[in-house]
Amino acid sequence: MTYPIELTINGEFIKLDIPANWRLIDVLRRDLSMTGTHEGCGEGDCGACTVLVNGQAVSSCLMLAVEANGCEIQTIEGLADGDILHPIQEAFIEVGAIQCGFCTPGMIMTSKALLDKHADPSEEVIRRTLAGNLCRCTGYEKIVSAVKAVSSKLLNQTDSIAE
Amino acid sequence: MIQFEYGCPGSLMETTSILRNNPEAVLLAGGTDILVRIKQGMIQPAMLVDIKSITELHGISSIEQNGLRIGALTTLTELVENDLIRNRCPVLSAAALSMACVQVRNRATIGGNVANASPAADTVPPLMAFDAELEIFADEDIKRVPIGEFFTAPGETVLQENEILTAILIPDTARKAHYIKHTLREAMDIAGVGVCVSRKTQGAPDPRVVLGAVAPTPIRVPAAEQFLSEGKIEEACAAAVDAARPIDDVRASASYRKDVIYPLVKRASYAVFAR
Ligand SMILES: Cc1cc2nc3c(=O)[nH]c(=O)nc-3n(C[C@H](O)[C@H](O)[C@H](O)COP(=O)(O)OP(=O)(O)OC[C@H]3O[C@@H](n4cnc5c(N)ncnc54)[C@H](O)[C@@H]3O)c2cc1C
């Protein structure tokens, strides 16, 4: 048996018919070939599958696709504007916060949810927020630096708009 | 993942009738426990009944003078951020913040944490330290069960198959409380031992001492509470150690758990009784 769902993914309205046991990550990766969202553990422990659901960071391996009916989903594919990368993506590259890249989409989506809410989080808050995103390569320092760099950049932008 | 059907009822009545007609159905709240158990092959439900569209199960409100009613579907993130909870029962916000990671807290619910009945569930010791009551929809009626009578064994509760936990009630929040979650890792870890101590902010202290993860269910220790009300903190700590029945598991050995209870109860007691 399949279930009809309607949702918005990166601003695009989509209708699907899916079995109840498909998780949100299955729809993204298998049905829609959006393979930017990665699956590490499949059990909520690693954060590689993080997407935003109605603006909140969520593990897409712990959410059924049927539960996403009516929701607004943002994935890593939706961040860049054509060839222009999102400031968080830019910062990760500039600072060197990416090695193998497996954790990166999840790291960036969790950081985006944080920065959308708090323009200037403390290092403590950044580290606590990223606690559920595991990285086997970087040792985390550069990831935290990248998030700090982008928050000061975003702040400067809003300052100059205000001026 | 195994196959199952999906239901998304809009009311409690509709939910109970689905449950009655589908004996193999299981309720789905945030899914952060149940989807992991399905993936690991520990359960094979024929149907998941998603209760998130039922409006009565959402929301946090104040009741009586000092009380709180916390809808079963309140997420851990809401417990962390909600002003009523932060002001009246900050220990519950702190316990929620100590749980999992932001991605899980955004989905996981307090009702799921309670109904899942893990001996290590982090919201439970604070709730027991406030004499919380559970509001349950049963046979088209609402009943109340003291949280101390709810858990029967690991993963087991008095909840019947077609009953739904609708809210958690804290009749009186006028208590000072401190929860210590003892873990081996700083983040993303389940409690090896949990300790919550509380006392009334006015009149006789009427303390509560609750231990998590050291017995088949979270437990209150009346003997320790009696000592605390007499100001005997060391004796209270020893009574808590005596009451614990911990097991060996991947997180800690039983003897390690026994060893840390004493200093944890001491620290929590000082935090609550310090002037
Ligand atoms: C990575 C990770 C880390 C975690 N860390 C912690 C932690 O630090 N501390 C901790 O305590 N837990 C932790 N958990 C466990 C889990 O997140 C919590 O127990 C959570 O609160 C469960 O809520 P839920 O809404 O997701 O429950 P669900 O998975 O939806 O449901 C859990 C159980 O309760 C039943 N149920 C749910 N709601 C109701 C209701 N209203 N009435 C009757 N029955 C109901 C369901 O049928 C199911 O059996 C963690 C889980 C993950 C994946």
Ligand code: FES
């Ligand atoms: S794949 Fe979802 S948290 Fe690891």
Ligand code: FES
């Ligand atoms: S860059 Fe390799 S896992 Fe993080």
